[in-house]
Amino acid sequence: xxxxxxxxxxxxxxxxxxxxxxTETQLVRYSGAAGDFNPIHTVPHLAEAAGLGxxxxxxxxxxxxxxxxxxxxxxxxxxxxFGVRFVGITRPGQTIxxxxxxxxxxxxxxxxxxxxxxxxxxxxDQAGELKIxxxxxxxxxxxx
Amino acid sequence: MALDKSFIDKTFPSFSFEVDKSKIRELAQxxxxxxxxxxxxxxxxxxxxxxIVAPPTFPTLFKMWGEGGNRVLIEAMGGxxxxxxxxxxxxEYHGLIRPGDIITxxxxxxxxxEKEGRSGHLDIAVLxxxxxxxxxxxxxxxxxxxxVRG
Numbered sequence: 296x297x298x299x300x301x302x303x304x305x306x307x308x309x310x311x312x313x314x315x316x317x318t319e320t321q322l323v324r325y326s327g328a329a330g331d332f333n334p335i336h337t338v339p340h341l342a343e344a345a346g347l348g349x350x351x352x353x354x355x356x357x358x359x360x361x362x363x364x365x366x367x368x369x370x371x372x373x374x375x376x377f378g379v380r381f382v383g384i385t386r387p388g389q390t391i392x393x394x395x396x397x398x399x400x401x402x403x404x405x406x407x408x409x410x411x412x413x414x415x416x417x418x419x420d421q422a423g424e425l426k427i428x429x430x431x432x433x434x435x436x437x438x439x
Numbered sequence: 440m441a442l443d444k445s446f447i448d449k450t451f452p453s454f455s456f457e458v459d460k461s462k463i464r465e466l467a468q469x470x471x472x473x474x475x476x477x478x479x480x481x482x483x484x485x486x487x488x489x490x491i492v493a494p495p496t497f498p499t500l501f502k503m504w505g506e507g508g509n510r511v512l513i514e515a516m517g518g519x520x521x522x523x524x525x526x527x528x529x530x531e532y533h534g535l536i537r538p539g540d541i542i543t544x545x546x547x548x549x550x551x552x553e554k555e556g557r558s559g560h561l562d563i564a565v566l567x568x569x570x571x572x573x574x575x576x577x578x579x580x581x582x583x584x585x586x587v588r589g
Contacts, residue, residue, distance in 0.1 A: 378529030
């Protein structure tokens with residue numbers, strides 16, 4: 296479903312997305328996919344030794360989950376900017392929910408004029424604990 | 440130990456990464472993302488794309504597999520990689536990343552700051568990497584904020 300710039304208002308919510316719970320296997324899989332072999336994500340005794348109380352998810356994995364919610368809504372080609380701050384640690388067993396809200400609409404002159412939305416996004420776990428705070432900008436078509 | 444300030448504005452050696460379909464599929468699967476635009480050219484074209492594209496956080500692979508990782512840069516500046524935290528990550532998108540692309544990254548240090556936090560001394564480095572494809576087109580700029588605990 297295409298969304299149109301003129302049909303979106305400041306304050307509108309991005310459809311929220313709740314993921315499957317993060318699993319240890321997913322952390323192994325993500326390490327291999329991303330090429331991030333820091334053992335704090337995959338090797339329990341080394342994560343313990345690092346004072347983390349067990350393996351923790353890669354920040355970039357959680358950013359990837361936020362990206363999933365964004366591209367479900369606006370697609371990949373529309374994305375112009377996407378930035379996050381890593382606020383909290385994510386552990387296996389936690390369920391991430393991504394929400395977002397339109398905070399600005401802007402027209403950008405360049406080679407051709409673009410209509411862009413700026414949205415704030417957050418990722419929280421099932422207890423509402425904040426993991427990521429971020430924002431993205433996407434260029435959208437007009438309905439006519 | 441403070442990071443070496445002489446690195447500010449210096450560029451690091453470039454590094455390359457060849458994008459293939461299986462790596463795109465692997466990342467999408469690791470994220471639990473079943474969007475067919477990451478695995479199926481037909482479906483991607485039906486969604487208005489030229490074919491399979493990479494998901495938005497795919498540029499993290501360029502660094503990790505392309506030997507241009509934050510860890511390498513922090514070590515080069517005299518920081519202890521075991522004391523590194525990833526504070527922020529930002530991507531500025533200029534073009535699509537597609538299977539077959541050969542992406543070359545060029546990283547530089549944008550800023551180095553020191554701060555006394557509640558838990559002690561912190562070094563804060565902002566690293567910026569420009570990625571271009573085999574046609575020299577800019578596809579993405581990545582900015583990483585790395586905190587090194589003192």
